[in-house]
Amino acid sequence: MSANYLLITPLMLPLLGAITCVFLWRHVNLQTIVVACVQLIFIGITGLMLRQVLTEGIQVTHIGGWPAPYGIALVADILTALLLLTTSIAGLAVFMFSHIALDKSRKRFGYFPLFLLLQMGVSGVCLTGDIFNLYVWFEVLLICCFALIALGSKKSQLEGALKYVTINFIASGLLLTGIGVMYALYGALNMAELAQIVRSSHANVKLLALPGVFFLTGFGIKAAIFPLFFWLPASYHAPPIGISAFIAGIISKIGIYTLLRLYSLIFSVEINSAQPLLLILSGLTMAIGVIGAAAQMDFRKILSFHIISQIGYMLMGLAIYTPLAIAGSIFFVIHNMLVKTNLFLVSGVVAHRYRSFSLVRLGGVYLMHPTLSFLFLISALSLAGLPPLSGFWGKLMLAKGGLEAGNYILVGTSLGVSLITLLSMTKIWNEVFWKPRPKRIKNSVRETMSAYTLYFPVFFLLAFILVLGFFAQPVIELSQRSADQLLHSETYIKAVLYD
Amino acid sequence: MLVVLVLCLLFAFFAPRLYRLLGRYVAIPMAILPFGIFVYLLSFFPEVLRGSYIIQLYKWVPALGINLQFRLDGLSLLFGLLITFFGGLIMVYAAGYLKDNPLLGRFYLYLTLFMAAMLGMVTSDNLFCLFLFWEITSITSYLLIGFDNKNVKARSSAWQALLVTGMGGLALMASFILINLATGSYTFTELLAQNTSFSGHSYFAPALILLFLGCFTKSAQFPFHFWLPNAMAAPTPVSAYLHSATMVKAGIYLLARMSPVFAGADAWGYTLVVIGGCTALLGAFLALQHTDMKAILAYTTISALGQMVMMLGLGTTVALKAMLVFLLAHALYKGTMFLAAGAVDHCTGTRDITRLNGLARLMPVTALAATLAALSMAGLMPFFGFIGKELLYEAALSSKIYVWLVFGLTFLTGIVYVAVAVVLSFGIFWNKVKHPTKLEHAPGYMLYLPPFILGFLGVAFGLAPKIAVTPILERAVQSISRGELVELELALWHGFTKELGLSVLTIILGLLLYKALKFVQSRYAILNPVYNLGPERLYHKAFDGFLVFAKKLTMVLQNGNLRRYIIYLILFFSALMFYVLWHDTPHILFASRVVIIQELPFHDVVIFVLVSSALFYLLGTRSRLTSIVVMGLVGYSAALIYIMFGAPDVAATQFLIETLTVVIFVLLLHKLPAFIYLSHQFKKYNYIAISILFGTVMTYTMLVVQDHTIESELKTYYGQTSLLEAHGRNIVNVILVDFRALDTLGEITVLAVAALGVFALLRMQPEKGEKP
């Protein structure tokens, strides 16, 4: 398949799907069919993309036929393809889940088109090679998040959405101003072109830190790093699982993706001055996140805070900035997308049966639903980085990369954090699964057919998690190649500008 | 080996299903598995005996140097045989012990998984492969300790064990990484083959400390010993198997494995001797004060583990021999005693030694097994324990460091073992009293056969050490000693040596201690305050303290106050910006600006004054409608500015959008009830300061950037091609719909989503009740 089709399909497919869904506004069942088709094709396309990128190198298409620095280029390297593939897998699982568990009224008020457009935004962010276009796709993704988080207008949803909207609006503003600064200083918007300029003897290269601050703050907010993460725990637990699983599983990692991309491509020339800051931020992010999680007594809130701590891990790879560490980050992103989505789905299954997310009100799942318990246990242990599950590999690569580079304190922090992660995962296990069901809770347990079909998406994701853990070699190799590609940005520049 | 492990996994995951089919007879297939592996391992025996070792390599993650590489040498084989043989017996025993438990299937699942992990651990050659199995043993141990999940004590003990050993596991991982980085080797074989020690490397000390941390937590060494007695909340088969015979010896195994690498260093020997000694003494000391059978056994296990660590610290060949022989002897007698204790507990419903007596009549086989084990533990003549004790004394006496301390500790613990052995055999089974304890039910053969076999082996090995155990032990010692050829001579009778004399003395003193036990126990109460300072207390304090700290910190940081979040954000951004501007100090051309100021056109000043006064008016006004109008005015002024600088499209858009915004405002917010007026409270001045800070930073940045702006080549290109290639005269529009049409596509998508979102927000009524 030529790059023209291959790179535009991940954008157009969800968009066309969403348009169809809007036309079928009242016919939720038909919408479901459309979305199912889109998800399946999406996985196929991203798989093809990965294959093509691996065999033929970086793929580029110039939108509108305008050559690279003038038009917008869509670029796919291994990182992009890997992330999109992971996203599509998680997307399919979330779709299956929400098809069964999400209430009818939310579906009738546009859940499916919003979901598809969210995917489109993710694809756009991952694919684009233009910095302003990146901003636009980020806005697409964000407004979908806004709408989805508020969809249903429950009190907690509204509150969460308000915080989410306000802080992310400011972040977008900072990004926009940063892009303005970038354009004013270097006169370019194409990322490859910018990368080339900052590596040349351009007069303004010494001012690179200036837009750097804007981008670090802006994308730092979107990625939820330390002093900027507060919107995340305020909002991610509010909407129903069919929504929050995808947002929590995928969206926060997209911020990390952009940081990885921008720092490897544009800001790598000043990585030495940014490194101490990034190291401190990543350490604090993982520590504060996990401490926050330890304080919570709600299934989803614990998971939400863990997102922050794992963002710290991902940032750690970038901060260390060695091939191994960046490969670790990439692997960690992939692992975390799948595992976090799955854990949210498991919490959804539990809540679907027992009608609560509160650790105090839940209990006794271990005896009544052994399968569910094991589904949770494996995902949770994977999140805690227990070998040979997927989390371990990322942790190992990061720790080794960090020790190699001499960042002992950071590695120590990361290991401590992983212990506390184990603590809070087993806390959930103790409280929700092992503890007998509290007597005074009268809620009946829902034992419908749909409650069993809900296992299916969880199994589906779990299969990937297990494969990622037990047969880690190919993915680790891919992340290493991808890290290599990121660190050798001249291939990227060449592919975009000169081929 | 991989086949074995996969087989174990298969058996493990089919166990619950088999249980549903076979009921408690699931024990038969589950026991066949370990015995089968036992036989399989035995098939390697001849080759190992010849002094070589077997390497099996399966590629797994070569990208990180982590492969499933197994190494079967004397040490691995010894442990492997121990694990499988014990495993088989435990499988049988468990079916008797947990016969009424509906979760027996899951129990077998965990137990088989554990066994597989343990087997994998002792046979793996790759460091990280070992770590993998190490962690699996931790997690299965967690699941097994908490097996009685309705019991709070079981849950919290399981948690404690997991956290303590988990911490050690992470330390171990770091240690392995350091070793790997320092030596470049991934496997023990490579590590052992390296002649040059890496003790000079800067990673040596941290690697050693982290290794100790890993091993000490796993093997319940002081000050991490406290999790082991708590872990006795597990069902007895688990205690016997994991917490006495196998898992806790993982740390010993690893230390033994590593000893050729590290043993040269002083830190190695001294640390191990001191920590091991402390643990041995502490365990023995605490064992005496308890009356719960399992607690006594747990503390003596801790003590024995300390003993082994001490021997490893001595590092001489005789000490290594003593360590391994003692390890085997300990496994045999302690396993037996645990199983016997479990049987007693199961049949009488209590484990308190003060309430148990004269049981020999009621459960004779169990009594016999326990007695055999006790005699071995006490170190009486024909038993294997005797050989172990003799060797221990010999090693202690030949110690190069702290010889009297080492010997004294060994001797003291020996005395305590004798007393404990008497308590647990004579005191429970043979003590003649008028009212013997009543049984709730008689022990089934599943409950008494396994301990009996083990107890019997204790005698058999003692009587014929040459045939049964010498060869394998010799190979095991060989594989952990550094190169030199080892010959092991095990015999009951060495003649009248001083070790023999000491043994006799030990037994006499031990019996005396037993007599004085009541007196000793009554004195223990004095020590209670000391325990408040102990490591367990510390663990609980740290744990609770951490939770309190977490809660407080989270409530301070994440306190739900949106304004606070924004302040953090702005301060972060401004601080960074300040730093960058201060650090890079880009120049601003003030001189030329002064000229510009002098030449300012009048209408510019008017707009400026208008907008700023409108903004200041906005700050003060309380009326909602006025605010909307003034805000619209500011927006229109912006449109005016755009048009002044040659951007008619932008100006038109701004104008129309501003109009729409005002309309939306009027439609939505104008008619709302007024509510109360809210002032800025006391923090007003803080907020003003932050706002001004942010504004200043932005202004300064703009001034800096203005002075460095360059002419973009994009502008030229678009100017050149707009009409000729893109057929449009309005360059802005051409950019929007042709050059950068993808932006516009994204943008209209945003608009569409905004409309859908607005629709859903306003029209959808929230549902009643919680839904996932």
Add this chain to the structure above:
Amino acid sequence: MEILLPVLTGILFSVSIYFILHRHLFKLILGLILFGLATNLFLFVVGGMKRGGIAIIAQGNEVPVEPYSDPVPQALLLTAIVIGFGIQAFAIVLIRRVYQTFRSNNMDNLNNNEKI
């Protein structure tokens, strides 16, 4: 104006942040809108504005006559304004909904989500 606009934008930023930090919901939305306006102006200011010369090729010419203002920031600005409008509209509706649901206009009442 080249010197006045940065100052004006700075004032706009300050005022918007002051409003955002206000606990009145209505002021919050005012602040957000002003913030959007300020970012747009920022983009315009740093994007190299020039008086006169609009970026339109006059009839009869094939290329625009220098000096003309850079069309790129204008295009970006147009996109940003429209995107900003979409988000602002959503935010206004959201705040209205919050008003209705919580029966309050006080930001400080909105901290239930973070309760442990």
Add this chain to the structure above:
Amino acid sequence: MRTLIFATAIRILTPVFLVFSIYILLRGHNHPGGGFIGGLIGSIAFVFHTLAHGTKQTNKSYFNLTFYKFDKKPDHGKFRHALRLLRKNIVRNKNEKPVFIWNYYLLRLRPTYLMATGLLVAVFSGSVGLFTGKPFMAAYWLNAKIPLIGSLGTPLLFDTGVYLLVLGMVLKMVFTMSKD
């Protein structure tokens, strides 16, 4: 706001605005204007109409086609019946009660469809390039020149998509809000 003069003025002005908005859309490629501005002008026309007359009236006036339908008289032929239908539908006699009304709500409650159409048009205009083997969004121009517009091509189609979408979006928002 609903004074008589205002309402009347709006009623007259709205069609003018609409025509003007289309004009702005079409000239956008060469003069200031374009899809956004055109769409915004058009939608503002509707918005003011809504403000002045209410949602219902706006719907009725612009988005609601009413067809009069009645059974064929036995002595009339097919052709004659069609003619009659046409006449009745064009020249409406307000006093006469129609036999059967078939209301087709073009956009009532469904500016959503307008948005979707706009997006679809935009995507389609982009895909034209794709079919000719070029990248997405590659422009395809017809040779013909039209006085007001200049040359015809897919960018213009794209702009039309933008126009439709903006129109749909604003209507969707304002209708939702004013009904609330």
